[in-house]
Amino acid sequence: MNAITMRITDSATPALELLRDKMSPKKLHAGIATAVKRLVQAHLLGLGRNKRNWPTTNFWPRAAKSTSADWSEESATVSINQIGVAQRYYGGWIKPQTRRALTIPISPEAYGKTASDFPEAFLVNTKKGAYIVQRENKRTNAHLQFLFKLSKGVYQDPDPNVLPAETAIAATAINEVERNLEAALS
């Protein structure tokens, strides 16, 4: 009986090695980190102005500039290094640490400022609480402009909209991997 001979040539290993050379895990993670950084920056820029439409402090554009990427063989990381962002995302209590009270801005002029930005301001105690005020008209002492309300602490609800949805982040990462693997294979 004639024998049937089959010869199997390993063509997969060279192709896989070529793929690995072109697209190492570190490079894949670099692509993912860069793609997700762009997604996060675009999301932050889309969060818009403050709710009261007071003069902007550019909080979200600044957060976008502070968004950085990091990558290694093992992982891809995107970080937003700006104080206040995590507080808004996770929520929780904001309490004074170095002063006796927080100063909550209650006028457009005070937004994005501290009490020290108003050297002629002074404290007024009322039935509704304590306020930092300044005189609108220095000559006549008439009319007080209320700048800040003093507070022992405020509670912020968590806001998951601070970041893109996890599904969007995952989709971005997966699309990036697929696109780059396809390019490497072609």
Next chain:
Amino acid sequence: MTPFQQALQHLGAKAILPTSLDSAGLRQLDAGLRRQSFFSAETVLDGYLQRAKATVESIINPTEETRVNDQGETVSVAVGYNPASAREALRNELARLGYAPAEDIAGTIKDLSSDARLNLVVKTNVELAQGAGHFVQQNDSDVVELYPALELVRFEQRDQPRDWEQRWRICAAIANDPQALAAMELHGHMAALKSSAIWQALGDYGDDSLGNPYPPFAFNSGMWTQDVGRADATAWGLVSPGQRAAATGFDLGSLFLQNRRRA
């Protein structure tokens, strides 16, 4: 929290540069010297500059500390300045050093303690560190092949924006980069390869420029850059399919060299 390492390292490498030079005089200095120094026009107070640099670092790198509050609870506290508290801290430092502006400049941009001056010092130096950090990340060899180009985009709105499209046209000509010009004129994107000389041209253009091939390209600018993927770069005519991409020709290592010269 993962720090923005490249921004921190660039800021950390800057040597304090007390100087009596005004803005025009500082512009005459070598761009490399300026890039490697922490300075402010007509500011000779070494201690104040040290404090300003530390304040900028705190904004770029907020940290977390564990503390025990008045109720005896262990809590995690975010530590770092924002622009308003940074302004307050620097104003206090100037007062502590006995600084008082001359009458004719009080309240103006020349007054080191004015809001305008403090905001400019903080904003410019934070953004210079972040811009350098992003520039290093964008030009990493792992990234360039996947994202061969950058796009100049607006991050912050301005009441009176500069004419960036005109700047782009002029700088594309200076850089001899017709593809960058075409990307804007034909596709509506101010985009160019990372290796293009247009980025340095943008940093050198005009009296308000800062001399760097990365944002901020000019004082108080709201413009920034973002990575452009290969598909978009190809669609906008910046790179051919399969064409290899190159990183910037700028010496990235110089962003982390400590400068010991004085001006």
